[in-house]
Amino acid sequence: MNYHSHKDSEIKASFGDALLASLAPGGGLWMPDALPFFSPHETARLGAMSFADCAAELATHFTDERFSKADLDEICDDAYNYPVPIRTLSGEALDPALAPDAEDFVLELFHGPTLAFKDFAARFMGRAASHLMGTTKQKRTILVATSGDTGGAIGDAFLDQKGIKVFILFPKGGVSKVQEQQLTTMGTARSNVKAISVDGTFDDCQQLVKQAFGNSELTEKHDLMSANSINVGRVIPQSFYYFWTSLQAKAAYPNRPLVYSIPSGNLGNLTGGLIAKKMGAPIDRFVIGNNANDPFVDYLSTGVYTPRPSVPTLSNAMDIGRPNNFPRIVALHDNNYAAIRDVCWGASFTDDETERHIRRIHTETGYVMCPHTAVGHLAMEKFAADVPEPFTRITVGTAHPAKFADSVERILHTEIPLPTPLAKAMKKKKRVHVMAPTLDALSDYLSIHA
Secondary structure (H helix, E strand, C coil), X not given: CEEEECCCCCCEEEHHHHHHHCCCCCCCCEEECCCCCCCHHHHHHHHCCCHHHHHHHHHCCCCCCCCCHHHHHHHHHXXXXXXXXXXXXXXXXXXXXXXXXXXXXXXXXXXXXXXXXXXHHHHHHHHHHHHHHHHHCCCEEEEEECCCCHHHHHHHHHCXXXXXXXXXXXXXXXXXXXXXXXXXXXXXXXXXXXXXXXXXXXHHHHHHHHHHHHCHXXXXXXXXXXXXXXXXXXXXXXXXXXHHHHHHXXXXXXXXXXXXXXXXXXXXXXXXXXXXXXXXXXCCEEEEEECCCCHHHHHHHHCCCCCCCCCCCCCHXXXXXXXXXXXXXXXXXXXXXXXXXXXXXXXXXXXXXXXXXXXXXXXXXXXXXXXXXXXXXXXXXXXXXXXXXXXXXXEEECECHHHHHHHHHHHHCCCCCCCHHHHHHHCCCCCCEEECCCHHHHHHHHHHHC
């Protein structure tokens, strides 16, 4: 597979080069030249595989000659050594024998090591980058801006890997207490992962990363690489779980339409789903849930895309006013607004609505949702209210509720037990550098530590 810049289709790169370069020259996002399409016979074969095996098979269509099938099998077996469950709110599995009339499911993507959906892309990306660098002896300095979960997933995926240093930029006071503890306690003081608290918003962090990559002197000096969803190595693996889980859902309930609801911020998760659909995944539509930072939902309503400064909300990982992957979504649909509207439907919700929904779902079913998953489920309910016929609803559960224990415990008035990885992180001493949101400040810090 070759890739091209969304700004200039004549600018080309292989998968490995696009992965390590992060952005195309001129600041373009890398896009695959063409997407594979799988027939119903082929999807039946892929759906019968384990998730790791299916992911490795799909990856063969997106990588280059530096990745053999055996390499990809090893990468995916190692990356995806945890479950990918789809459950009803009352705990039943995706199984018509157990829940013949079930329609409402949550795809729990938070069973990886950092308890967030970002593990899927980060672990594939980390192992793919290490595979490439092991053959070339190159070095890279990774800059990653995080609104909560990306930094933890990237830090874990690249921790103690030779030739790679990771700098995680997060907004001061803009992530949950548990997320900050996780971000700032990885490894030891000598480890290759450093946390930087930026005195600003997530958009400031994201803009700093873009400015750094736009500075050729800084990029060349430190061999910069991005691990945000501007990197195609983050977006492509996110198509894998949509492809595989949609095959499981369609096999279980073959006579119903299939709709996914995605709580959305930077739109990388949605982009992965749209890629999967274009590859032949049996997904009929996507519902997009936004919080108060809703430029994409506005776009779906008006056809006008207006990025704006982000505002802090309860669902902080989605506090993004300038989503990176909007250009990719437009490019995937040949700049056709009607085509995007045909497959995407959106709604946005306030913090009060989100809190009420978390309480209601817990009272009615006992299921505990993180604030982001709750926004997605709210959007699905709003969409379903206008759809008369039955359909299979899958809300993407993006993070374990314990990652937002301070908020969820306040809302539910009950204790949320911390899974072992988070409990261990809470006992560690934080190591963090506080920095002004300026390129000079970032450059100075990199000069000392990179």
